[in-house]
Amino acid sequence: MIYSSHMSFIAELGPQYAARAAAAGLRPEDVTEHFILGSGHGGQRRNKRATAVQLHHHPSGAAVRCFHMRDQHQNRVAAWMQLLERLEDWKKGVEQAFKREEHAERQRTKGRSEGLKREMVKGKKKRGEIKRLRKQQI
Numbered sequence: 001m002i003y004s005s006h007m008s009f010i011a012e013l014g015p016q017y018a019a020r021a022a023a024a025g026l027r028p029e030d031v032t033e034h035f036i037l038g039s040g041h042g043g044q045r046r047n048k049r050a051t052a053v054q055l056h057h058h059p060s061g062a063a064v065r066c067f068h069m070r071d072q073h074q075n076r077v078a079a080w081m082q083l084l085e086r087l088e089d090w091k092k093g094v095e096q097a098f099k100r101e102e103h104a105e106r107q108r109t110k111g112r113s114e115g116l117k118r119e120m121v122k123g124k125k126k127r128g129e130i131k132r133l134r135k136q137q138i
Contacts, residue, residue, distance in 0.1 A: 013080065024087040025059070031083070033054045033076075038067040053079040062086050 021027075030095030036053035053075040064086065065077035112120070 013077065017080075021084055024084060024091055026057065026084055026087050030058050032058065035072060038070075040113070042057070051075060055079050055083050057083060058086065060087060060089070060090060061102075073117075 018137060032055070034054040034056070035050040036052045036054055037047070037050055049072070051070060051072045053072065054063065056063045057111045059090065062083060064079050064083045066075045069078065113133050
């Protein structure tokens with residue numbers, strides 16, 4: 001038995017949750033919420049009622065399923081929090097990968113500093129002088 005709906009954020013989560021969700025790109029209209037039969041300990045209440053909650057975030061493809069508590073509302077709150085944490089972690093990983101790639105590109109394309117160029121020229125002149133002197137001795 002599955003009950004499906006598009007729901008809004010849970011009021012008990014508070015305004016700080018809405019701010020974190022906006023920063024992570026989590027919008028209620030992008031999430032499908034399913035209430036399904038739970039399993040495990042809890043007896044008749046778990047076996048007869050749809051206490052488990054499954055959230056599916058369509059843009060990222062992330063899915064979260066929470067069925068650890070006997071109460072549907074508690075599972076719902078926990079599922080929304082898990083989804084937010086998963087999206088924050090995913091976004092952080094994407095940003096870090098972008099920064100790594102950007103840094104690697106900078107390292108590949110940057111030239112030598114003026115001081116390093118002068119040192120290289122000095123070393124080449126010294127080496128050339130050594131070879132010239134060797135040539136004269138022969």
